[in-house]
Amino acid sequence: MTTMMNPYLPEIATVLEVIQETPNIKTFRVVLNNKDRMAKFKYEPGQVGQLSVFGVGEATFVINSPPTRMEYLQFSVMLTGEVTSMLHTLSPGDQVGVRAPLGNWFPYESMKGKNVVFIGGGIGMAPLRTLLLFMLDNRKDYKNISLLYGARSPEDMAFKYDLPDWSSRKDMTTVLTIDREAPGWEHKVGLIPNVLLEMNPSPKKTVAITCGPPIMIKFTLQALKKLGFEDDQIVTTLEKRMKCGVGICGRCNIGTKYVCMDGPVFTYAQLKELPNEL
């Protein structure tokens, strides 16, 4: 049986590597056990998957490795509930279930030839990482790429293994920030929306992509508007309680839209069209 025939049936995958990103975030690099399926596995940046720990359940996470780097599928998991607690106990060699890819993706085609500003807060950096790496792997398609990544403290900053490259690259601008001063921190200190205003990116031929905690998104949107970004120049990706992931079980709808099928990626213009139920 394949997932094409039964949308609920996960593929069995093996955990290759577990990375302790922060005190409460772990990253899992997994490969599908079926080598043929793994070789043919196709997805787009921003698409999500359901990770299963059999006996405990499934939860939704973005695939945060880009399709341009297919050695494994990477999921970053913040410790929040039952499934994530069990995921955090896994080690290399353990078996999990994967149902992916699900949902829509970042409209990277329509961003070609434009400047791109990434604004990530905390675990919200995970979906952004997929698109950022994808764009770096297709660098000539995009103009200026800048990243503003913020976390509460240096310890809460995930993807530390990516940061030296992102910070030293000549073909992108990287700004890292934390909420409060910390010993040894050499980057910015301040909340993301304030640092964004300081960065003052021009909205001209630019797309802003943001993801993070709801309160950060709220003030980041205000900052982007202040900088002159139009609603359709702002892209975000939503989180919702999901079960089936294929638009049937009926819990992730916002009016007529199902976040698991019509999302998780929406422009701010699209979000404004939806009923107010985020």
Add this chain to the structure above:
Amino acid sequence: MMSAKYLAQGDLSAWLGALAQGRRVLVPVRENGAVVFRPYGPGVAPVLSRQADSPPKESVFPSTERLMEFSYSKDPENLGKVALDIKETVNAPATVVFGGRPCDARGFTVFDRVYDTKAIRDPYYAERRASTLFVTLACDAPETTCFCNSVGSSPVDADGSDVLLTPVEGGWLVEAVSERGKALLDAPALKDAPASAQEQAKAAQEAAVAAMPPAWDAAPAAAKLIEKFDDMGFWDNVSAKCISCGACTYLCPTCYCFTVTDERSGMKGERIRTWDTCMSFQFTLEASGHNPRPTKAYRLKNRVGHKFSYYPDIHKGPIACCGCGRCIKLCPVSVDIREIVRLAMELPTATAGKP
């Protein structure tokens, strides 16, 4: 309509017995004071005089079903290594649902647009749906809570049914309404229908339609409910009585939401699907603690909105309510969905206080 037959009351058990050969036949029976669908067998007396209290939803969509089994096994060469095996468990017994009402059969036409589409096919649902036939009884005595005629149906609607029975003198006129239903009519218990039975059935059907309370058009509710989305005063008022018990959704022939949970015992386990209800706080509670539908007003808004606005919008017309009225009749605090829909269409929308 295809070939018509006649079933005498005295031949009912003979036909049921024939239908039950190699199949499960579910009939409405009295159990602990309620009328519910249970397997037919010797000594089982179907209750055909009134609508069953719960619809035959479980015939195709069980309240609990196993989606898959999984098992772990240790590698004998390397005991630290554990292999995992998953087995799909689709179970679709041949079934006839006998004696449901048009609203009961029609409920599954709402499911079909979600569970078996070009994009996604839910094999558990689709295979059970394909192996289930509906022998439906036209409704000649609508209840005060019935409103099928306001949501695009009628007490003699054959949509979703395979065979339609209409009460006539001494028995029923039996008409096949699908190719699959035609095969069920090939039984010794059924006789060729005399012309008089056909005339009586026509009159009975007209009488059934006439017996319904006057129809009101629910279609304009789609836009009105969206208009009222942020009018929380309206939703607080109409949900004031609600106790979030979820009976409305469990008894609804068109409610199809579910949850999925795992059970594991030692090296084996199963993944289970169970009915879930949007009337529950937990339904949309996110792991972060955020809940987009934090109060019962938000949840009732979603239930009514889904049936009368979102579903018709997504599926280009049909309302996800069959008008069976069970959510009204069996609600412990008498929340009336008809009233909510009508109020949404009639009352002006308050925009003050919009967030």
